[in-house]
Amino acid sequence: xxxxxxxxxxxxxxxxxALVDLVRARDGLYLxxxxxxxxxxxxxxxxxxxxxxxxxxxxxxxxxxPWWTRPLEDWLARQVRKYADLGEAEEDRYAWIxxxxxxxxxxxxxxxxxxxxxxxxxxxxxxxxxxxx
Numbered sequence: 001x002x003x004x005x006x007x008x009x010x011x012x013x014x015x016x017x018a019l020v021d022l023v024r025a026r027d028g029l030y031l032x033x034x035x036x037x038x039x040x041x042x043x044x045x046x047x048x049x050x051x052x053x054x055x056x057x058x059x060x061x062x063x064x065x066p067w068w069t070r071p072l073e074d075w076l077a078r079q080v081r082k083y084a085d086l087g088e089a090e091e092d093r094y095a096w097i098x099x100x101x102x103x104x105x106x107x108x109x110x111x112x113x114x115x116x117x118x119x120x121x122x123x124x125x126x127x128x129x130x131x132x133x
Contacts, residue, residue, distance in 0.1 A: 010037065010096060011120040016129040019080075019122065020073055023062050028099050030059035030113060033083050035092055037118035047107050056103040056112030077133035084127055095122035 013019050023029055034040050034057075045058040060082050064075040080095065097120045100113030 010118055012123055013097075013120050013126055014123040016073070016076075016126050016133075019076060019126055022097070022120065023072065023076060026119075027063055029062040029119060030098050030100070030111060031062055031079060031095055031122075032057060032059040032098055033093055033095050036094065036096060036121070037098070037116070040116070045106065045112065049107070054104070054106055054112050056114045057098075057100070057116060058106045058108075058110045059098065059113055061111060062097070073133060077130040080122070080127055080130035084131070094124075095127055096120065097122065 013022065032040070040057055044056060045054040046052070047054055060079050062076065062079055064072060068075050084095070096118060098113065098116050098118050100116040102111045103114045104112045106112050
């Protein structure tokens with residue numbers, strides 16, 4: 001994890017169209033709701049039903065599937081809102097974008113990432129715009 005992300009100076013995406021542009025320009029992006037990259041640097045995700053630690057951080061895929069023929073904006077709105085309740089349920093949790101190596105799939109078939117590199121943080125306005133879409 002780079003020094004900028006560890007110091008909490010993650011680039012902030014404040015407009016939904018900027019998120020769309022980023023995903024168009026770069027493959028292999030994921031979204032995670034948590035206390036951020038610094039907090040996640042020393043942890044892994046946990047399956048609370050089984051009590052098992054998972055071999056990576058659980059996240060949501062931002063790249064649309066090949067079968068997706070609707071606008072990218074629609075895909076991203078769904079993906080951003082998929083676990084938005086996690087960001088709303090606990091103070092100081094937020095949505096952030098990352099890359100990494102998929103090590104396995106979690107119990108909800110979500111990708112589990114290792115070797116994580118933070119990319120950006122989503123502003124609350126982007127999450128709200130996703131809800132509106």
